[in-house]
Amino acid sequence: MEEVVEGTTTVKVAVRVRPLSDKEIREGGTECVEVTENSVTLVQENQQPHVFAFDHVFGVDSTQPQVFDMLGMPLLDKAFEGYNATVFAYGQTGSGKTHTMMADRKSDDRGLIPRISDNLFQRVGSLSSETHKFLICCSFLEIYNEIVYDLLVPRGKNAPKTGLEIREGKGIGVYVKDLQEIVVDSSDKVLKLIDQGFEHRATAATQMNATSSRSHCLFIIKMHQKAHGSKHLSGTLATDCPLVALTLPLSQDEQNAGNNNFSKMNLVDLAGSERASRTGAQGDLLKEGANINKSLSALGNVINALSSMASGSKKVFIPYRNSKLTRVLQESLGGNALTTMMAALSPSKTNADESLSTLNYAKRAKTIKVNATKNDEAEQIAKLEEEVEALRAKLAEQATGVADTSRYETQIAEMEMFMKQTWEDKEKQSLQHEEERKRLEQEAQRNMERLNEERKRRFLMLEEKGDLELLVQELKALKGGEKWTLYTSTWPSQVARLLALENRVTAQCRAAVLLRDAVLHDVDHWCEKQRQVQEAGGKEEDGGAGLRILLQQAERKVGTMLREFDSLAKQEQELAGEIAGWIPQVQKAVRGIALEGSEEEEKERDKTEEGGKEAGKEAGNEVSEEFVEVLSLILRQLDSHRMKIWGQVAEDHKALGGFTAQLKTLAECSSALGADVTELTEEMQFELEVGGSSASRQRPLPYHSDEVAAALASPQGLASEDLPDANISASSNEQACSSLRLYGGVNRMKTAFGGWSPVQDAESEYIQVDLGKSIWVSSLALQGRRPISGDWEATRPLLAELLDPGDPLPPNRIFKRPPVRLIHDVVVVRASDTTTTQDLDQRKTACKTM
Numbered sequence: 080m081e082e083v084v085e086g087t088t089t090v091k092v093a094v095r096v097r098p099l100s101d102k103e104i105r106e107g108g109t110e111c112v113e114v115t116e117n118s119v120t121l122v123q124e125n126q127q128p129h130v131f132a133f134d135h136v137f138g139v140d141s142t143q144p145q146v147f148d149m150l151g152m153p154l155l156d157k158a159f160e161g162y163n164a165t166v167f168a169y170g171q172t173g174s175g176k177t178h179t180m181m182a183d184r185k186s187d188d189r190g191l192i193p194r195i196s197d198n199l200f201q202r203v204g205s206l207s208s209e210t211h212k213f214l215i216c217c218s219f220l221e222i223y224n225e226i227v228y229d230l231l232v233p234r235g236k237n238a239p240k241t242g243l244e245i246r247e248g249k250g251i252g253v254y255v256k257d258l259q260e261i262v263v264d265s266s267d268k269v270l271k272l273i274d275q276g277f278e279h280r281a282t283a284a285t286q287m288n289a290t291s292s293r294s295h296c297l298f299i300i301k302m303h304q305k306a307h308g309s310k311h312l313s314g315t316l317a318t319d320c321p322l323v324a325l326t327l328p329l330s331q332d333e334q335n336a337g338n339n340n341f342s343k344m345n346l347v348d349l350a351g352s353e354r355a356s357r358t359g360a361q362g363d364l365l366k367e368g369a370n371i372n373k374s375l376s377a378l379g380n381v382i383n384a385l386s387s388m389a390s391g392s393k394k395v396f397i398p399y400r401n402s403k404l405t406r407v408l409q410e411s412l413g414g415n416a417l418t419t420m421m422a423a424l425s426p427s428k429t430n431a432d433e434s435l436s437t438l439n440y441a442k443r444a445k446t447i448k449v450n451a452t453k454n455d456e457a458e459q460i461a462k463l464e465e466e467v468e469a470l471r472a473k474l475a476e477q478a479t480g481v482a483d484t485s486r487y488e489t490q491i492a493e494m495e496m497f498m499k500q501t502w503e504d505k506e507k508q509s510l511q512h513e514e515e516r517k518r519l520e521q522e523a524q525r526n527m528e529r530l531n532e533e534r535k536r537r538f539l540m541l542e543e544k545g546d547l548e549l550l551v552q553e554l555k556a557l558k559g560g561e562k563w564t565l566y567t568s569t570w571p572s573q574v575a576r577l578l579a580l581e582n583r584v585t586a587q588c589r590a591a592v593l594l595r596d597a598v599l600h601d602v603d604h605w606c607e608k609q610r611q612v613q614e615a616g617g618k619e620e621d622g623g624a625g626l627r628i629l630l631q632q633a634e635r636k637v638g639t640m641l642r643e644f645d646s647l648a649k650q651e652q653e654l655a656g657e658i659a660g661w662i663p664q665v666q667k668a669v670r671g672i673a674l675e676g677s678e679e680e681e682k683e684r685d686k687t688e689e690g691g692k693e694a695g696k697e698a699g700n701e702v703s704e705e706f707v708e709v710l711s712l713i714l715r716q717l718d719s720h721r722m723k724i725w726g727q728v729a730e731d732h733k734a735l736g737g738f739t740a741q742l743k744t745l746a747e748c749s750s751a752l753g754a755d756v757t758e759l760t761e762e763m764q765f766e767l768e769v770g771g772s773s774a775s776r777q778r779p780l781p782y783h784s785d786e787v788a789a790a791l792a793s794p795q796g797l798a799s800e801d802l803p804d805a806n807i808s809a810s811s812n813e814q815a816c817s818s819l820r821l822y823g824g825v826n827r828m829k830t831a832f833g834g835w836s837p838v839q840d841a842e843s844e845y846i847q848v849d850l851g852k853s854i855w856v857s858s859l860a861l862q863g864r865r866p867i868s869g870d871w872e873a874t875r876p877l878l879a880e881l882l883d884p885g886d887p888l889p890p891n892r893i894f895k896r897p898p899v900r901l902i903h904d905v906v907v908v909r910a911s912d913t914t915t916t917q918d919l920d921q922r923k924t925a926c927k928t929m
């Protein structure tokens with residue numbers, strides 16, 4: 080900045096060209112901007128080169144310290160002398176405005192604002208003494224969609240929707256009412272305030288869907304200095320008046336003795352200046368763009384008007400009031416401030432049109448004359464007193480009339496407040512603000528914790544309730560839930576199907592129990608009749624016809640019972656399949672949503688890096704978090720649901736078992752009577768032949784009854800843990816077994832992982848179950864009522880492994896198969912331990928041919 084001759088200086092213009100970005104290189108952008116120390120030449124195809132001269136030009140290799148030396152240092156010099164100074168960065172989005180003004184404020188690459196702050200405090204440190212005091216205050220504001228926000232105040236729900244007001248008063252100038260000014264005593268404190276401001280900006284940006292490049296940002300540093308032996312630092316400061324500061328009257332001695340001045344530095348990062356048509360914006364974005372364009376074109380109009388005025392021909396109206404931006408910058412553009420425009424440029428030919436528009440803008444700005452005067456305390460205070468007097472006179476004049484005088488009273492009160500406020504008051508107020516801010520932040524933190532606790536409590540309640548239907552409804556009701564319908568749309572119907580299946584299984588189980596009771600009743604009845612016949616010396620009244628009818632009845636019921644058992648097994652399998660099929664869906668949703676969340680975060684991070692701006696957490700991610708939490712609840716719920724169902728199935732099976740003893744009695748009585756066993760159903764014959772003590776064969780039981788009892792004691796489960804690594808194979812032929820399926824452990828993999836079906840594998844006589852490695856098996860299902868035939872040697876190890884008596888089968892490891900089949904398998908395995916395979920085969924053949 081050259082030496083200021085009051086009233087005659089012009090706006091200084093600097094241009095900075097950033098290097099080509101990766102994106103521009105990818106899009107085939109080549110450089111179309113050439114620079115010298117003071118000129119920029121824009122070269123466009125088929126056009127004359129456009130040449131512009133400016134005060135400073137920084138090329139693609141320019142460094143942040145160079146920019147600070149050329150722009151920041153002179154600005155600070157003038158501020159220390161008592162001049163107001165402004166730097167505003169103008170340019171299209173991504174042209175390097177924020178990089179120049181701020182960049183990474185903690186790194187060596189930091190921009191103008193952090194450097195100005197560092198240097199300011201270095202100078203203050205070396206100049207401060209008992210007789211030379213400084214007071215530095217900062218404010219930080221944002222203009223978004225024509226609303227002024229204080230970035231140093233958290234934007235709570237109670238914040239006025241209209242934002243802060245811009246006011247003007249004679250002697251005070253233009254100021255933002257209620258804008259916070261924070262007293263700072265170190266550069267670190269300034270950086271903390273900037274961090275705070277960016278935090279509030281990011282949060283608000285999320286609420287408003289704004290991004291940093293869509294708003295104008297002003298960081299204001301006000302410096303008050305008082306020198307020369309004053310006993311009391313009585314300079315007053317205008318808290319609400321960032322554009323003009325005031326002081327209390329000082330004694331003549333003090334005024335004469337000291338250099339009591341104040342100054343204000345406005346450091347402005349404007350929104351990107353590109354045209355709406357180029358951004359493809361629509362709807363709210365278009366409105367936002369229109370507001371940006373409105374304020375930037377208002378700035379352009381002000382610059383044009385000021386520029387024409389500078390050419391000196393005639394008096395020109397300056398339309399400062401057309402936008403908040405021009406109003407706030409009024410003092411900097413043609414008012415009491417030394418102003419520098421920093422025009423940022425992309426060098427790419429793909430941005431040549433925008434660059435040309437920026438350069439034209441800058442060229443016009445260069446002609447603006449500014450009328451900077453030193454902020455003289457005595458002069459300012461005299462102006463203020465004059466104004467107060469004038470207002471008092473107006474008030475007195477109108478006090479007798481009907482006119483509303485409250486306006487004047489307010490103005491007087493405001494001015495008096497400015498005048499009365501001492502330096503110490505200001506510090507006190509700033510401290511109070513700081514405390515208030517901390518209190519608000521703590522309160523916000525507490526509210527957040529309360530909200531989280533409330534959420535946890537709700538989830539806990541849902542978990543305790545264990546109601547899948549409620550959980551799925553909760554999921555639907557979550558804010559943003561509609562975003563994930565891709566995953567969840569079918570879940571309500573799945574819950575309904577699951578509940579219906581559960582009801583059907585319960586009903587089927589009840590029917591099977593009823594049938595079993597009916598069978599047992601018939602068998603008991605038959606045995607009782609038989610006992611009576613024996614007591615009567617073996618004489619049957621009707622030649623045995625009654626007994627045979629009873630026997631046939633019992634046989635028919637056994638047949639029906641077995642069919643019901645089969646049907647129960649099928650329904651249980653369907654239920655298991657429903658849950659097993661759903662769990663991976665929920666897992667997929669959890670994975671998908673988590674992935675999308677992290678991709679969004681990634682994108683946000685990319686954006687942040689590219690724009691060099693802080694960005695807040697996306698609201699969408701928070702929704703995903705809540706979503707994933709409810710999904711996990713659903714997953715846990717499904718798991719425990721399955722456990723509950725299988726627990727119930729195990730109980731049912733237990734209730735269904737335990738009738739072999741009666742069947743044995745039936746067989747024994749029947750053979751003692753010489754009844755024709757061929758009339759028994761095939762199933763009954765088999766049960767009696769293999770599992771019971773067939774009296775007709777007059778053979779001792781081929782196994783220890785204890786072992787059988789032990790095996791029969793747990794008819795509801797087949798399970799084994801940690802099977803050996805060796806492959807296990809079992810065999811059967813297709814008549815013997817309609818399917819075989821192994822289920823994974825309840826705590827590990829949840830779904831069936833090995834299966835065989837004769838329909839799909841009609842050629843194969845053997846079921847090969849290759850478990851590969853040690854796997855926790857929670858259940859084995861064998862469907863079908865026919866005896867297993869084929870190679871017993873292969874079947875036995877599998878069943879023996881799964882039915883290890885040393886590993887009592889806990890009820891929650893489920894065997895999904897009618898007890899009759901189970902009894903058969905257990906008996907076969909136990910029997911085969913003490914019987915040769917040949918014996919078994921013979922007995923089987925005998926059984927079949929009987």
Ligand SMILES: Nc1ncnc2c1ncn2[C@@H]1O[C@H](COP(=O)(O)OP(=O)(O)OP(=O)(O)O)[C@@H](O)[C@H]1O
Nearest residue numbers: 097171172173174175176177178292351689690691
């Ligand atoms: N002089 C430079 N040297 C190196 N990289 C730069 C320079 N200027 C800008 N960049 C890089 O270019 C990208 C865009 O810059 P920046 O965010 O400062 O643009 P902007 O004009 O502030 O954009 P917006 O209008 O969106 O706020 C950033 O990644 C930044 O680091």
